Amino acid sequence: MLELLDWLDRPSVLHGLHLVGSLTLFVIGLYGLLGKRHLLKILMSLALMELAVNLLFIALATTSGETAPILSDGLTAFTGMADPVPQALILTAIVIGMAVLALGVSLAIRYHRLSASADIRALADAQD
Amino acid sequence: MTTNRPLLLKLLFLAVSLTPTLTLLTWDGAWVWPLFGEFELLFQLEPLAAFFLLLLALGAPLVALPMARGTPDVPTYALFVLLLLGMQVLLLAGDFIGLFIGWEIMTWSSYLLLIRSTRATLEGAQTYILFNLASAFLLLAGLLVFYSATGDFQIAALTEASTAQRWAVFVLLGLAFLVKVGVLPLHRWIPLGYDQAPDLFSAVLAGLISKMGVYGLLLLPTLFPDALAGLAGRWLNGPTAGYGLAWIGAITAIVATFKAISQQDIKRLLAYSSIAQLGYVLTALGVGSSLAVGGAILQTLVHTLVKLLLFITFAGIILQTGQRRFNDLGHLIDRMPVAFFAVLIGIIGLAGMPPLPGFAAKYLVFVGLIDARWLLLLAAMMLSSTAAFIYCYRLIYGPFLGHANSPEARDATEAPMSYLIPQIVLMGLLVLLGIFPGWAIEIIVDPVLTALNLAPIGAPSWGELATPYGGYDGVILMTVFGSAFVIVTALFWLARGQLRRAGSPYDLSFAGEVPTADMPLHYGAGMGRELRRIPLIGWILAHTTTGIQAGLTRQTLATAGLLGGLYRRDPQTWILLAVLVLASVPTLLLLNGGNS
Amino acid sequence: MEFSASPIWFIALPMLAAFSSPLWVRWRVLDQLLLGIPLGLLLLALGLFATVQQAPLIETIVIAPPLGIHLHLDSAALLLVALFCFAVTLVAAFLWHGATETHLRGRQPFVLILLLLAGGNGLVLTGDLFNLYVFLEIAGISAYVLTAVRDDRPALAAGLKYLIIGSVAGVFFLLAVVLIYLQTGQLNMAAVAQAFAEIPPAMQGLIAVLALIGLGIKSELFPFNFWVPDVYRGSDPAITALFSGLLVKAFLFVLVHLAVLIWIDPEIARIWLMTLGALTLMVAELAALRQDEMRRMLAYSSLGQIGLILLAFGFLHESTAAGAFFHLISHTLAKLLLFLVAALLLRRVLSLHLDALTGAGRVYPLTVGLFVVGALCILGLPPLSGFMSKLWILQGFAAAQTFWPIALILVAALIEAGYYFRWIRVLYAPAAASAVTDSKTSKTAPESWATYAPLLLLVGLMLLLGIAPFVIEGALVDAARALLDRDLLIQSVLGVAAQ
Amino acid sequence: MYHKSACEGFQCEQQLLESSLSQADAGLGVVERLVGWLRQRSLFVLAYGTGCGAIEMRPLMTSRFDAERFGIIGAATPRQADVLVISGYLAIKTLKRVIRSYEQMQEPKYVIALGSCTINGGMYWDSYNTIKCLDHYIPVDMYVNGCMPRPESLIEGFSALQARIGRGEPSGYQRYRDNIDWYKANQRRVLGDNMPPAYTYDWYSGGAV
């Protein structure tokens, strides 16, 4: 069991797993984006895709055993810390994703109020 | 002072229309305007351009005068001024960029003028602008090839270009100018455009704008060290490349002449006749000898004068009657005598009959063809110029002779003075040039020939046109004909008996029948129809390029529809396409061996 | 605080102004500020030209590159920034006078337009990839909201569509950035440029494709630009003018910039960029032939011109690139004019459909006359600037003895003429349609000369640049040099020569 | 001269015919004599096939009798013709055409009437739609009697006409011109409203141009 955990902790395996997982998430998001018709589902799928990318970034930028990149008591050297940049970036990306999602949802709600429809095909059918 | 504003506007317009004259008289030296990089515009007045500027200086005020009639139409005035500006830029340009700028300004301002007519249809307008822009873009392509060969846009001989470059320049520029001149099968914009343009503007189109194509064609040989012979050697007594051009011109002339004969609308007929006339010019330019080019230049001059005269006259007729088809006019000779004489002089010039200068032009071209030993071309030209008699006859018979076929034609009066003055001026010019062909050669043709590095034709006296093949004397011809005319008339009056004018236009020898107004007595519409029974003409008249053009349009629009179909309104499709591209690129790279 | 001519102003000032908008509302200076800020920035940009010509201005934020974020103001960026400021100034001036649409007045559009300007400037100026992503999203979000700002059904639909497709683009671009970072450990463009060649080729390709899709969607290239007509159709023409004149140009610049900077082998970059440009050009021009709605038609035409610009940039030669910059400017001028004309027309008529506009030229001579001028400029007919820019591009190709783009551009121009002149012809159709005259009486809005002033200014500029292109020649050539000289950029940022 | 006051009906017509036929030779000058001679040597015939007599014109013109040797040749239109040959009976319907053709001919012009029908109606004397006496409607210079007259008699008639032309005798066209009112009245009597238009003859009374 421990061997299995050790094996799983090996960077290549761990990264591989993360890669597969986040790509799966990405594909699920893509599927939702392409296959679903409800606007909210579409927006959720978008969020999912973004999440997948974020996850991928975070996951691949660290290896097991690294500590959080915070200088505090006792931790005064940069050795053994995870790269701080991805985490900072992902924080930003999450915020941006949030904003887009919120905007999208609010637009969708406005649209639903005006047209009583939340179907993405209805968007497409808007004629000149 | 507000009451005087229209008058001031008109005066201003007329004054501006005199700018080509002013340019012609005062422009000397070169004026340089920088653009970017090492490019600059060079404006100078070459003798060749001066000839065309002369045409412009003649034509512009003569058309502007009737245009200024009535309530001032400011956009039209402005566009006309722009057009003049464009043509002057074109002619003054010493480099291809300036030429192209002028060409384009001329193109779009003339288009905007054209669609001011209430008759302009979508098809006509589109055909006009697309053909002209195609011509402009061909010109642009040609001059870019020229630039790539010389590294410069100055109009000069291509001395160090490869054969491929020379041919590319020749074909591209040639096509550009041929579209403007309207050779078959690139002519379709001419009948549509001339027909649908405002009536007076048709005069500009036919008389001046089409001449810019001729200007280009005259410029073309100067781009090659040995003129046209430098391209593909010589054939018989002239350049081989020119032989091709000449045949294009001759076939154009023949087909357009027969097309002209079969038209029912005056302006369309004139349009086709323009095509045919410029076909002669093309043939002559193909010969490239001094005689033929001299003929071409003279023909250009005559065609300008004649077409201005005819279009202005018919504009007057259309103004007075509102009718423009042969079948709807008739017997205007009594009511519009000035217009009748204008058209008479016009068709004599058009048909190239002595004593008007059209004959001198044709004479030079014929002699040039004989000199080049291109006799089959001579036959072709002869065919079209004798067939031209038929449409010339229609031009004068339809509106002026026969029977008045519409109420408007029955009560028409002479056109206003502003139409008559240009007519009279142009008639005078034509007759003058006809009596003094030598003068025209000396003053107008020879400077251009010298500028083109050709031997001047020269003339022993003002009245005489002399070539190595003999010549004729316009003054003596006119004197003999005039005296004969006077003597015969006098003898006729001296003889006994009385003349009586028929009491009615229906007093006709009609096999004992009494013709009435409801009989189709006016032979305006059907004239020339029986020509279809001649196999060659029947074949020509049965074929048009309309179908090709319509097919091309249809295909383009179908492609457009197909591609427009890609632009679906469904966001999911857009994303799907993006993902597909994402997926396909690695696949392609993989299939390609991944060697990127 | 001492004022220093720093590139940061181009981003910070609009953002600050936008975020402190409640203050401006209270002081009632929204319109003035909307006009004044971009105008001030424009003046600043103009003032900086001489400086930047010597050496690019680099503004580091906190830490020096490659670790920190920096703004990189070279000639190319400055040209675009000036253009963006000009575009916003002009639209602001147009909106100030006589914008009858309430949704285009007030705080919301004020904030959004300034944010859009900040985003556009940021895209052009930034030297950091992730920062680029952030600006991409800032510009994007403000664009989504601007699209939907009218708050009716078509506008919301367009906004939603834009949001969805824009977010997808964002995700793809983010993925590309992430991959780059994972592979190189760098985010600074110059540093990435140095390190990129060491990435495995397959990964290089993947990153390139991802970034291409992301930026391709944003910059409206062919297989990714299907959303454009819908969005342009749904939003207000005055706003669309900004999209076409500002936003696309920024993304396009980013695309070309990244391609030049990061991709080592210019041959491959050239093939890709020129292919994309050519495809975009031809497909868009052909598709535009059958458009019967003015905004859609203008959208397709915009796409075509983008393709043309990319074609010229993609050739990666100095003279075509300078021409491309010129064309970018003249296209912005013309499209601003055309879309603002569309906005003007929309104030008077109910629909911008071809049939509804039959004979409009005889009812509104000035407005439609301006449309004609804009169309002539787009078509590249002298004496307007479009001609000179096209000529510049074409002579660049000719000087390099490459003739297929010339043929393509000319054919495309002919097709373009096909539909623009169709519109002109219909606008001047003799039978004045009753629809036009009727709607005039119902929706009458007396226009003052102030409304036309921005449009006339545009016409004046087109004429000036068309007749005297030498006035901006230096800036264009510098911009082209700055864009294409990869080594110079890397050296100026990192202080070392590229390998 | 026909004057309504002087006489009435048939007597007047008779009187008119006799007076014109029996006019004495006027003193002719050399020029008139020459002119007359030239005129008689060249007669262009408008052979208007009104009746069965038209059949006799063919042998007259062709090789058998060869009228061309007397200078007699066909003309296509009335404008070019000197002689109008009325070949036989004349229906009322045809009369209108004949009158118009006659009026369109250029002076001097002559009329030869062929066969009995033109003289008195012949076998159609009681027909409702033929005219009986041609001379009442257009002036006849020469009657050639017979039913039908053979080409020989036609030639005889032509010769007689030529002789009269040569002598410069006044011929029918002058009579027509002088008595236009009478002729028109007669024509109107049979044609009713279906008269040829007036513009072909109204200059007779209005004076020449």
Place this chain on the structure above:
Amino acid sequence: MLHILLDSLAMIALCYVMGFLFRGFYRQFNARLQRRWGPSIWQNFYDNLKFLLKSETLIHGPMFFFGPIIIAAGAITTVLFIPFLKDSIWLQGVSAHGNLILIIYLLVVGPLGNALAVGSSGNPFGVMGVTRGLTRLMGLEVPFFLGLALVMLQHETASVQAIMAAQDSIAHWNLITNPLAFAVILLPFIASQNGSPFDVVGAPVEVYAGPRVEFGGRLLGVLMTQNMMMTVAKLVLMVDLFLGGASNIFELIAKAFALFLLTTAISATFPRLKTEQTVDFFWTVPLGVAVLGVILNVWLI
């Protein structure tokens, strides 16, 4: 000046007399072929004078009046531009100031002027005739001119006098040296003379619709006069070009008559063609021969 006047008068008079006599001969010749006596050889004079002495002439307006005048003036001009004799100061007219191409065009000036008159008469039949005439002209002019061009090419001049001077002996007659050109020209020449079988245009008696349908009286006389003169002018031109010209008036008459006899024989033999048949014929047979001639002359020699 006086010389030119006298010379011109002599040429016109010669044309007039020759023309009427030739035509008279033609009528008699035709009559004999048809086993008739035919009219006197002077018959054309009688006809012409009779028309000139008609006491009434109807016109349809000024243009109608001037048409025949123009055609007559054109005929006189044409005659004066054709040299009748070579190596002589007499019967030259003003031919020194003209050339072959001018003459060809002068030949059609008159008919076109007359066409105006026909048009202004308002008679549709007349205009039909004019159209037929113009169509025939279109047909005949191509081989005709091509044949002349062959002659011009051969002598490298368009001056009739020079061409005439070059044919100093029978061996140098163009008829001998350039028989193809003569063969090409002969039939179009007959057509231009309005001779059978190409005479459907102005068939004098049989066809109602023709250019002359409205002409009568003295105008018709003028038309006849110019027709006769034109006939002779064209004959003399042919003599000048192909039969070596003439040194004196008798030689001229003899050669012209010989040529006239040839055309008469052809005319009397063949039946009449329709207009479009005429054109089609000219564009196949004579034009074909002409093309052959061009190939021989230009490429092979």
